Amino acid sequence: xxxxxxxxxxxxxxxxxxxxxxxxxxxxxxxxxxxxxxxxxxxxxxxxxxxxxxxxxxxxxxxxxxxxxxxxxxxxxxxxxxxxxxxxxxxxxxxxxxxxxxxxxxxxxxxxxxxxxxxxxxxxxxxxxxxxxxxxxxxxxxxxxxxxxxxxxxxxxxxxxxxxxxxxxxxxxxxxxxxxxxxxxxxxxxxxxxxxxxxxxxxxxxxxxxxxxxxxxxxxxxxxxxxxxxxxxxxxxxxxxxxxxxxxxxxxxxxxxxxxxxxxxxxxxxxxxxxxxxxxxxxxxxxxxxxxxxxxxxxxxxxxxxxxxxxxxxxxxxxxxxxxxxxxxxxxxxxxxxxxxxxxxxx
Amino acid sequence: xxxxxxxxxxxxxxxxxxxxxxxxxxxxxxxxxxxxxxxxxxxxxxxxxxxxxxxxxxxxxxxxxxxxxxxxxxxxxxxxxxxxxxxxxxxxxxxxxxxxxxxxxxxxxxxxxxxxxxxxxxxxxxxxxxxxxxxxxxxxxxxxxxxxxxxxxxxxxxxxxxxxxxxxxxxxxxxxxxxxxxxxxxxxxxxxxxxxxxxxxxxxxxxxxxxxxxxxxxxxxxxxxxxxxxxxxxxxxxxxxxxxxxxxxxxxxxxxxxxxxxxxxxxxxxxxxxxxxxxxxxxxxxxxxxxxxxxxxxxxxxxxxxxxxxxxxxxxxxxxxxxxxxxxxxxxxxxxxxxxxxxxxxx
Numbered sequence: 001x002x003x004x005x006x007x008x009x010x011x012x013x014x015x016x017x018x019x020x021x022x023x024x025x026x027x028x029x030x031x032x033x034x035x036x037x038x039x040x041x042x043x044x045x046x047x048x049x050x051x052x053x054x055x056x057x058x059x060x061x062x063x064x065x066x067x068x069x070x071x072x073x074x075x076x077x078x079x080x081x082x083x084x085x086x087x088x089x090x091x092x093x094x095x096x097x098x099x100x101x102x103x104x105x106x107x108x109x110x111x112x113x114x115x116x117x118x119x120x121x122x123x124x125x126x127x128x129x130x131x132x133x134x135x136x137x138x139x140x141x142x143x144x145x146x147x148x149x150x151x152x153x154x155x156x157x158x159x160x161x162x163x164x165x166x167x168x169x170x171x172x173x174x175x176x177x178x179x180x181x182x183x184x185x186x187x188x189x190x191x192x193x194x195x196x197x198x199x200x201x202x203x204x205x206x207x208x209x210x211x212x213x214x215x216x217x218x219x220x221x222x223x224x225x226x227x228x229x230x231x232x233x234x235x236x237x238x239x240x241x242x243x244x245x246x247x248x249x250x251x252x253x254x255x256x257x258x259x260x261x262x263x264x265x266x267x268x269x270x271x272x273x274x275x276x277x278x279x280x281x282x283x284x285x286x287x288x289x290x291x292x293x294x295x296x297x298x299x300x301x302x303x304x305x306x307x308x309x310x311x312x313x314x315x316x317x318x319x320x321x322x323x324x325x326x327x328x329x330x331x332x333x334x335x336x337x338x339x340x341x342x343x344x345x346x347x
Numbered sequence: 348x349x350x351x352x353x354x355x356x357x358x359x360x361x362x363x364x365x366x367x368x369x370x371x372x373x374x375x376x377x378x379x380x381x382x383x384x385x386x387x388x389x390x391x392x393x394x395x396x397x398x399x400x401x402x403x404x405x406x407x408x409x410x411x412x413x414x415x416x417x418x419x420x421x422x423x424x425x426x427x428x429x430x431x432x433x434x435x436x437x438x439x440x441x442x443x444x445x446x447x448x449x450x451x452x453x454x455x456x457x458x459x460x461x462x463x464x465x466x467x468x469x470x471x472x473x474x475x476x477x478x479x480x481x482x483x484x485x486x487x488x489x490x491x492x493x494x495x496x497x498x499x500x501x502x503x504x505x506x507x508x509x510x511x512x513x514x515x516x517x518x519x520x521x522x523x524x525x526x527x528x529x530x531x532x533x534x535x536x537x538x539x540x541x542x543x544x545x546x547x548x549x550x551x552x553x554x555x556x557x558x559x560x561x562x563x564x565x566x567x568x569x570x571x572x573x574x575x576x577x578x579x580x581x582x583x584x585x586x587x588x589x590x591x592x593x594x595x596x597x598x599x600x601x602x603x604x605x606x607x608x609x610x611x612x613x614x615x616x617x618x619x620x621x622x623x624x625x626x627x628x629x630x631x632x633x634x635x636x637x638x639x640x641x642x643x644x645x646x647x648x649x650x651x652x653x654x655x656x657x658x659x660x661x662x663x664x665x666x667x668x669x670x671x672x673x674x675x676x677x678x679x680x681x682x683x684x685x686x687x688x689x690x691x692x693x694x
Contacts, residue, residue: 277618
């Protein structure tokens with residue numbers, strides 16, 4: 001079968017290659033791929049800056065934002081042929097750390113996890129793949145078009161869960177949310193904020209394309225200039241990783257603000273920071289800044305619930321390009337008015 | 348009666364002045380002062396850099412780390428003459444914010460609180476003061492010598508409460524603690540870490556004086572060189588406010604680390620920071636950095652319990668100088684081997 005693979009650590013050695021059928025050891029469920037979402041991590045892997053092949057392999061099949069249909073499922077698995085499923089990305093080490101051992105592999109303490117399509121395990125950008133039932137999540141059949149948004153939604157579901165658990169360390173009644181970056185993570189984070197009844201503002205530098213209307217249709221406010229952003233956000237979800245913006249949003253917020261960093265930025269981007277003022281502001285205002293990555297099974301369930309509540313046509317509009325697998329080079333090229341680009345593996 | 352007062356905003360206008368007896372409006376409990384602890388905030392107020400006089404007053408009686416004995420207590424207050432008491436520092440605004448309204452004035456949302464000896468209310472460095480029963484905390488008579496450590500202990504009790512509540516947003520089993528700065532806040536933070544059965548390391552630049560032995564006697568490890576500090580702390584309590592150290596400890600720690608900032612630093616201390624690396628590390632390691640200030644009544648109760656569990660002679664050694672009120676200038680001068688300096692108001 002065909003799969004989209006890279007040679008990790010080497011730039012632009014990405015190609016469709018003929019690979020063996022997925023081995024039974026990958027899991028009891030055989031799944032035919034429908035679609036795979038592309039994100040910044042995939043582009044980093046293709047650029048040779050990230051990613052790790054499975055032990056003994058010279059290549060890594062990429063793709064971690066999956067959507068597939070079950071083809072074979074043993075009877076005792078809880079799944080049946082035809083089920084729409086998404087694969088959980090991260091797997092604990094066979095000798096799990098204390099957190100992995102209780103299913104919180106997103107909070108792995110020692111970094112010895114693996115990740116489908118990213119770190120040590122082949123991904124989902126192939127015609128078929130296998131899943132262990134414990135790492136498959138069944139979706140409502142109604143999510144046939146948008147289920148590929150599950151994985152990014154799990155990332156923001158975890159971010160919101162942690163935001164709220166951290167906020168509730170004391171009395172907490174947040175009102176305003178600032179989301180920086182109107183990519184898929186930013187827009188889905190904004191959606192979860194609106195679902196919670198909060199007043200959401202989204203900052204992005206792009207003035208044209210679909211983003212302003214997507215934000216407006218959500219019932220949130222779109223803003224392209226930091227000077228126009230409210231300075232009293234109780235919650236900030238930073239989705240750009242842009243250093244100057246990271247510094248800015250850690251300081252421009254309400255007392256007791258909780259700032260969640262979700263963007264993965266490049267190293268070596270130095271900024272002159274008034275650390276005295278930053279530290280004093282953090283202390284005197286009881287501010288919190290935290291990072292959030294990945295998701296565990298609970299967040300997949302939260303994400304499925306959030307997608308089920310959302311407006312289906314709004315979700316469909318997040319997928320701004322659907323590209324056949326054979327034209328993967330088009331999909332990997334980032335365009336200014338892209339929100340989510342999806343590889344149609346089935347096509 | 349005599350009181351130690353400043354003219355807020357003016358440097359070194361600190362003097363003992365004759366002031367009227369505390370007015371009944373200050374509270375039903377009349378308290379004779381025994382001791383007042385001096386901290387960095389007092390020195391900032393004396394330097395004219397912080398502090399606010401009560402409305403209509405030209406001076407501010409300082410002192411917020413109190414210890415006193417009740418002289419008069421109406422019958423229905425729950426207090427009796429002879430009770431050892433400490434006054435809670437912060438008061439909500441008469442029109443409280445949502446947090447102040449539920450007793451969490453330490454998490455005030457709008458900054459319209461007042462603070463005894465700091466912001467808009469006279470402090471405790473006077474022969475007598477009054478307390479509202481709701482803002483008085485009775486101490487065990489055994490804390491006659493060390494009860495003056497209550498207020499700084501409440502600050503670390505809150506820091507630890509928030510550390511643990513934030514840590515428990517996910518599976519959490521911390522082992523190692525790094526405390527930076529072996530002043531009273533750092534040593535008390537280390538004490539609370541040891542009481543929790545954690546492995547505690549304390550970093551301070553001072554090599555002589557009482558600090559190394561105080562840390563050793565606690566069962567913690569003392570370190571004077573950042574290069575020797577473990578890089579896998581699950582919990583960091585930063586008590587120096589020193590910008591380069593703040594940056595360092597936000598990055599040198601374990602996965603899922605929770606870093607609590609407690610030091611109040613001066614503005615305008617810029618440092619070149621690799622914000623790309625900081626942000627990426629925060630995200631990929633699920634790190635948290637938060638600030639903590641002040642304390643509410645619950646933290647006074649937690650602090651009283653922590654002091655009761657502590658070794659009394661160790662606590663006594665934290666008070667490295669006791670200075671009679673008349674010699675307040677000596678007390679305000681910081682010496683290298685000071686830990687806690689206390690004004691003996693009774694003397």
